[in-house]
Amino acid sequence: MFKYLKQLTSLVAMVAVLFTFTTETMAAKKSKTLKNTQKKGFVRCGVSQGLPGFSNADAAGNWTGVDVDVCRAVAAAVLGDASKVKYTPLSAKERFTALTSGEIDILSRNTTWTLSRDADIGLTFVGVNFYDGQGFMVRKSSGITSTSQFKNGISACTNIGTTTELNMRDFFNSRGISYEPVAFEKADEVVAAYDAGRCDTYTTDKSGLAAQRTKMSNPDEHIVLPETISKEPLGPVVRQGDSVWEDIVRWSLNTMIEAEEYGITSGNADMMKTSDNPAIKRLVGSEGELGAAFGLDNDWSYRIITQVGNYGESYKRNIADTGILPDRGPNELWTKGGILYVPPAR
């Protein structure tokens, strides 16, 4: 009898040790970046130097755009207030260094997810908030309506430090067309040079072309050619090595997309608290304990939806209503013919 008791106590002790160990790892899960962010009281977010629809500041210094909304969603989840974001405008060249050196905690700056970036330079891509592809813009008066009309000696303006530079080479090389690449550091400089007639074509992500076209001296004189020469999945990036923070950013974005899927908007989120659908109830925080996994409270996703809105609202507000890309194309939900599909929040 005593023998069994001894075994039982050792078993209990072992379970107890295991349990304390697990609770301790749970506590340790509270990431350094999360702790720092909560201490500072704002999310440090790297954005572009001005790309309408994605991240653009108005005259009063208020940032708007779908990329900006990702940072706002994280701020709403982590700090309870979507406006508590400090934006750092970065050029394409500066962006990764700013992130890896710890100057910012999220890079949400129309950045293409590629293998080498993900694997090589200490970055982790957490998802895709815009499916894009590289295209070309030309002057309407040139009569060019397709990239098949490009001829040897064409000069192409673009940004340095982007996948664009590499795709452009692949594109022209595979077609045996000689070209003159004119690469600038800032997008505004590219637009100014192309607008002045320095280049025959301007190439970057199609969403970027549509957005920059609105900045031209006469937008109607330019057209974006129909061909798409590359896959450019754009999404937020975090530093490698803080998996909790990575999860928070990933699921803040996923929450926005999933909320649209279930028809939860910033307007009806309150009513949805009493919905019959458990998936909806989990998203608005009236069921389940999803926030605890990140060390957050249970209303984190509710705050994202009420303060920032779902993905569809964000798209409409920033990209469709501003006339940049009224058609959502691939950036439509999978249930409506697009390719937006996120893992379930449960």
Add this chain to the structure above:
Amino acid sequence: MKLKKILPQLATLFVVILIFGFFTMNAQLNMENRGIDFGYGFLTQESSFDVQFSLIEYSGSDSYGRAYLVGLLNTLLVSVLGIIICTIIGVIIGIARLSPNYLIRTTAAWYVEFFRNIPLLLQIFFWYYAALRALPLPQDAEAIFGSSYLTIKGFYTPSLIWKNLDIFIYSVIAAIIAIIFVRIHAKRLRENEGKHLPVLNISIAILFILPILTFFFGGVNVGYETPELKQLAKTSFKFEGGLSIPPELLSLVIALSLYTATFVAECVRAGIQGVSKGQREAAASIGLNRKQVLNLIIMPQALRIIIPPTTNQYLNLTKNSSLAAAIAYPDLVLVFAGTALMQTGKAIEIVSITMLTYLTLSLSISFFMNWYNAKIAIVEK
């Protein structure tokens, strides 16, 4: 006593090593934490990006190492062109500032005050964006001197096509060697027998006659190719053939040399004014005219004062050429510390190489100018 002298130096050295050690440790630790490798192996990898303008053969299938070389040569090109042009303008303006003619003097002073008090980056933007916008499109360009064209896409001019160029170059080298011998001979003649040879005339004669002879006997031949307008699309044209200079290079060289010339001009003015008035008066009193006074008496002495500060300006110009990145001129900073850094993510490696390169460039110019300065310095007898 000796220890007392050495101790503070040792302490300083220790602190310097400590600080460097700390930074290295810190970088190493953080890079390890974030899973970033350190290494220069990427230099042999394929770069897979193209560069607009390069002095050597280059395409994206070449290595990052070659891309570095392309950037370096482009930086050198801008620097050398800038230094030559700013020296010419600077000397002219510097002398003009001391002209007895009121109009020339005042214009020169205005030039100096205007260009040196506007930030360089702004001037580069001005020449690129403002001046460039005013240039015609290729199809509207008027020919300059028959077959050169200045357009928004660059400056196009006929290029020379050489046959047996190597023989021609050898003849020029031979001519230069011959001139050096003539000079040595003339100097000996002057010192030993007091005879004057017209060295300048002989030198010019050799420099022209020898290369020209190769056209008749060496099989050297030169033709030229003029730029031709080519249609790319309905309203899109470009020039092909001949020599084309991209507008980025053009505006960068103009901006850099006009800006630096103001400082060179001030060095020249100060140098000339630094030669005592007595020298000028003494020269005038033995019947030398104004040009002779300047060339034979003032300038040789003024150069000693002019060169050290002018060296600084040359160094500044070389370093300022890195502003090229703002207007898409593919210099070292744009190609290597820009595109290559972005594509590889090797920030520490690339920035360190770039810094070391600029340091080497600056020190080389400095050494050369110091050597030249020592050579022309007055040797006290």
